Amino acid sequence: MTGPERRRRRIGRRRALAGLLAMASIQLVAVVLVAPDPAKAVTCAAEQWTGDYFANTTLAGPAADSRCDDDIRFDWGETGPGIGGIGGSGYSVRWSRSVRLESGEYSFSATADDGVRIYLDDALVIDEWRDQGPTTFTATRTVVAATHKVTVEYYQGGGGGLVRAGYTGGGDPGEIPPPPPGGCTGDCQGSWEVLPYQSPVRSVHATVLRTGNVLLVAGSGNNGNAAANNEFVSKVWNPSTGEFADVPTQEDLFCAGHTQLPDGRILLAGGTLEYPTPTSNYKGLAISYVFDPMTNTYTKTNDTPGGGHWYPSLVNLGNGSVFATGGLNENGSGNVAVEMFDAKKNQWKPFNEVPQTYFYWGLYPNMVLMADGRLFYAGTHTFGNALPNTSGSEIYDIATGTITDVPGLRDIDFRDQGATVLLPPAQAQKVADFGGGNTYSDLDPTNHTDIIDLRKEDPQWTAGPDLPAAKMYVSAVILPDGKVFETGGAKHNYAEYAVHEASMYDPVANTFTPMPADPLARMYHSESFLLPDGRVASIGNNPATGEFDLGISVYSPWYMSRQRPTITAAADQFDLGSTQNLTVSGNIGRVTLIRPASVTHQSDPNQRSVDLPITGTGTNISVAVPSNPNIIPAGYYMMFVQDMNGVPSVAKWVHVG
Amino acid sequence: MTRRRILLSAATAVCVTVGLLVGLRVAGVFGPPAGDSGDVRPVAVEHALGPGNQDLSGRIQPHGNGRPSPATLWVDGCDHNYADAGGNTNVCVPKVAPGGRPVDCDFLRKAGFGPLKVTGTDSKHLAGAGGSAPRGATVCAD
Numbered sequence: 001m002t003g004p005e006r007r008r009r010r011i012g013r014r015r016a017l018a019g020l021l022a023m024a025s026i027q028l029v030a031v032v033l034v035a036p037d038p039a040k041a042v043t044c045a046a047e048q049w050t051g052d053y054f055a056n057t058t059l060a061g062p063a064a065d066s067r068c069d070d071d072i073r074f075d076w077g078e079t080g081p082g083i084g085g086i087g088g089s090g091y092s093v094r095w096s097r098s099v100r101l102e103s104g105e106y107s108f109s110a111t112a113d114d115g116v117r118i119y120l121d122d123a124l125v126i127d128e129w130r131d132q133g134p135t136t137f138t139a140t141r142t143v144v145a146a147t148h149k150v151t152v153e154y155y156q157g158g159g160g161g162l163v164r165a166g167y168t169g170g171g172d173p174g175e176i177p178p179p180p181p182g183g184c185t186g187d188c189q190g191s192w193e194v195l196p197y198q199s200p201v202r203s204v205h206a207t208v209l210r211t212g213n214v215l216l217v218a219g220s221g222n223n224g225n226a227a228a229n230n231e232f233v234s235k236v237w238n239p240s241t242g243e244f245a246d247v248p249t250q251e252d253l254f255c256a257g258h259t260q261l262p263d264g265r266i267l268l269a270g271g272t273l274e275y276p277t278p279t280s281n282y283k284g285l286a287i288s289y290v291f292d293p294m295t296n297t298y299t300k301t302n303d304t305p306g307g308g309h310w311y312p313s314l315v316n317l318g319n320g321s322v323f324a325t326g327g328l329n330e331n332g333s334g335n336v337a338v339e340m341f342d343a344k345k346n347q348w349k350p351f352n353e354v355p356q357t358y359f360y361w362g363l364y365p366n367m368v369l370m371a372d373g374r375l376f377y378a379g380t381h382t383f384g385n386a387l388p389n390t391s392g393s394e395i396y397d398i399a400t401g402t403i404t405d406v407p408g409l410r411d412i413d414f415r416d417q418g419a420t421v422l423l424p425p426a427q428a429q430k431v432a433d434f435g436g437g438n439t440y441s442d443l444d445p446t447n448h449t450d451i452i453d454l455r456k457e458d459p460q461w462t463a464g465p466d467l468p469a470a471k472m473y474v475s476a477v478i479l480p481d482g483k484v485f486e487t488g489g490a491k492h493n494y495a496e497y498a499v500h501e502a503s504m505y506d507p508v509a510n511t512f513t514p515m516p517a518d519p520l521a522r523m524y525h526s527e528s529f530l531l532p533d534g535r536v537a538s539i540g541n542n543p544a545t546g547e548f549d550l551g552i553s554v555y556s557p558w559y560m561s562r563q564r565p566t567i568t569a570a571a572d573q574f575d576l577g578s579t580q581n582l583t584v585s586g587n588i589g590r591v592t593l594i595r596p597a598s599v600t601h602q603s604d605p606n607q608r609s610v611d612l613p614i615t616g617t618g619t620n621i622s623v624a625v626p627s628n629p630n631i632i633p634a635g636y637y638m639m640f641v642q643d644m645n646g647v648p649s650v651a652k653w654v655h656v657g
Numbered sequence: 658m659t660r661r662r663i664l665l666s667a668a669t670a671v672c673v674t675v676g677l678l679v680g681l682r683v684a685g686v687f688g689p690p691a692g693d694s695g696d697v698r699p700v701a702v703e704h705a706l707g708p709g710n711q712d713l714s715g716r717i718q719p720h721g722n723g724r725p726s727p728a729t730l731w732v733d734g735c736d737h738n739y740a741d742a743g744g745n746t747n748v749c750v751p752k753v754a755p756g757g758r759p760v761d762c763d764f765l766r767k768a769g770f771g772p773l774k775v776t777g778t779d780s781k782h783l784a785g786a787g788g789s790a791p792r793g794a795t796v797c798a799d
Contacts, residue, residue: 224746275746276737278777281728334728363732383732439734442753492755493734494768544749545769546741 044068047319049095049152053083057115057155059092069095070342072152073353076161092155093163102628103145104172104372109399110165111136112154118165119151129155134162145172145627164355166399173371173427173455174626177611179508180482181589182646189516190557198550200244201235203539204254206527208596209293210264210636210653213238214529214537215247217268219254222525222542224275227252236296239531239554247296251287257312257327257364259598259606261343262320262634262657266291266598268298269324269339269348270309274332281332284310288341288348305351306337311363311382315605318373318629320344320657323398326361326381334360338398355401364603366420367396370454371429373630374398376406378420378433378452382601385413385438393452393461406452408461414438414446417524419476419602421484423507424592424609426631429454430507432464434486437472444491445472451510468514469501475528475602477536478594478609480640480648481559482507485515485536488522488602493544498523502555520551529597529604532638532651534560565643567652568619574637574656577627580612583619586643590614591623593637593656606633625656632656736760738777742795748773750781762797772798 044050052063064085078088110116115129152165202221214237220227234247258268271285286303308330315323322341329335340354364382367375379392392412395404418436437445449464471489487502498521503512525542541549565586591612610632612623634657640648735749784790
């Protein structure tokens with residue numbers, strides 16, 4: 001080997017070594033660059049999950065990072081969770097939170113690609129730790145009331161990453177309260193009064209506010225010319241003084257859905273984008289506003305991500321969120337999106353963060369929050385008939401996105417504009433459907449009522465007593481004496497077909513007792529609602545001719561003419577699970593919290609009356625507030641005390657939750 | 658030379674380690690153990706789009722097709738080919754009348770309707786005698 005050759009070889013070896021070193025250095029640098037930082041210690045809110053993210057599939061070693069997640073609902077695909085040091089595959093996550101669970105049966109669910117486990121405390125509930133395509137698993141566990149730790153573990157090997165996990169329950173509705181005390185004896189009919197003034201607004205939507213006033217919303221008020229001229233109206237009615245305050249209304253909230261938020265403001269969503277033409281349907285807006293009853297102003301929120309909703313239903317959930325679905329979208333087709341309003345963030349969640357079943361629930365579907373957090377669809381609605389191949393009634397599990405048929409509802413194609421009411425007390429978990437018809441038929445409506453006990457393991461509808469009259473557009477209002485007042489309605493939507501009939505339903509005796517009828521016709525676009533003093537107001541009537549009756553009638557039940565008990569002292573805030581001291585007059589036998597109405601098209605899915613068990617007698621009594629938020633979703637309630645003669649007080653407003 | 662060997666050894670060790678880690682990952686050595694889920698039952702396999710319309714076990718039956726549901730034209734039960742005399746479309750000429758009665762001017766007058774303007778086609782033949790009024794015509798005026 002010559003000198004130059006040795007030198008070349010030496011240079012070559014050096015170059016090779018240098019290259020190898022360079023490669024190693026690059027790899028080392030790469031390793032250093034992708035190496036995870038030590039996990040940050042995070043402190044998450046009680047309702048959040050603490051998520052520890054690992055750069056391996058075995059949850060091994062220190063976490064690459066930690067963060068707070070509101071929900072476990074991620075479709076990361078091949079991009080991964082967006083954590084430094086973690087790519088699109090080969091990672092794992094452990095979420096945990098400690099939360100108070102109420103006694104009862106809980107349903108846990110997980111959908112994962114790939115493996116997933118759920119622990120309740122330290123016990124495995126779901127164990128599907130393997131490579132797999134997106135698969136959903138459920139399991140049930142009976143839980144005792146206490147603070148529990150729930151842990152979800154997930155890994156993603158290769159391919160697209162997806163994980164959803166959660167649970168519903170909280171489910172024990174509590175003891176069934178005793179029946180209301182006393183009851184009317186003699187002169188029990190009550191009376192109607194037509195107020196000497198009219199509403200200045202086509203009140204298609206009515207919401208009782210925590211001020212005792214009533215938000216009346218017309219939007220364009222089923223007047224196409226008003227819509228064309230951008231003339232949208234809302235008023236706040238003071239039933240005590242007869243005054244109406246104007247509320248500037250920027251967009252057409254006609255045919256929106258609405259409900260009270262946990263803080264007492266009113267959430268409205270949807271509305272009318274377009275009136276029908278000879279070739280098209282009504283079309284829905286995706287707008288949403290929050291109304292503040294203290295300032296009488298609307299504030300716009302983000303649009304509903306799933307598109308427009310003309311005739312949506314909004315349902316308060318136990319966690320403070322508001323569920324919305326149904327109606328026609330911006331193209332006049334049925335909107336199959338499920339929307340979720342996050343009351344803490346004051347906005348609608350992104351579409352892909354909400355469980356979707358793509359089920360069309362129809363228009364103003366009457367859905368009731370059950371004690372275990374699921375939603376019960378009672379088969380009544382406004383426009384449209386029962387969906388094909390269904391029993392007309394279903395249970396919808398929000399967490400798992402599954403739907404279970406509920407059998408036994410009669411006349412499933414004659415429940416349009418029938419009333420649905422969660423019978424008092426809410427703890428009994430009984431729901432009633434009153435009447436209904438078929439908008440597309442020339443046939444008369446039904447006088448059938450059906451009742452279902454949702455406390456049963458496999459609930460089924462059973463026949464109730466017949467209404468005194470067959471009708472649709474039925475309004476059902478829970479009264480503070482434990483009865484349900486049904487009023488208004490029509491055989492068909494023409495003036496000569498108004499049904500002037502009202503009756504009192506007694507949930508204990510399971511009977512209807514005829515009562516005086518509203519002097520005014522109450523058909524399409526009429527509402528009835530409980531006022532804080534115990535009277536019932538009825539408003540609106542919009543028959544097929546396009547006329548709109550602006551008269552207001554008020555029904556005074558029997559107890560309005562009796563000596564009323566009073567609440568002289570009570571806290572303004574009732575925490576869930578708390579005991580509250582009340583100072584009262586009268587011999588009190590029952591205390592109730594009634595959620596103020598937010599009703600349109602006879603539909604108020606959130607109407608409920610919750611009994612508060614009493615201890616003590618005399619002027620100082622204590623009441624127990626249920627701890628299950630599904631029994632009493634957060635918000636302002638009207639508290640009534642009822643004496644042993646069955647006479648209720650005037651309401652005191654309290655905030656719950 | 659020694660320094661060169663040390664550097665060479667270090668570089669080789671790094672490469673071998675990285676290679677081993679990659680190889681073991683591919684071979685699934687670090688793969689998760691299979692679990693037994695007891696009373697857990699698989700409910701559905703979801704697809705990238707639209708988990709509705711799937712054949713699920715038991716009584717759980719999600720419905721829907723992942724698309725907006727077709728809605729009946731004029732879901733309110735009204736025939737929107739007509740407006741009132743002022744052109745306002747808030748009247749509801751019914752698609753069908755109660756008791757099987759024909760939707761004619763006699764029925765509409767008794768139900769309280771005034772004159773109507775045809776805004777689309779005179780689908781109810783309110784021009785009378787089975788005829789159809791043209792768009793823009795006023796019908797049921799007498």
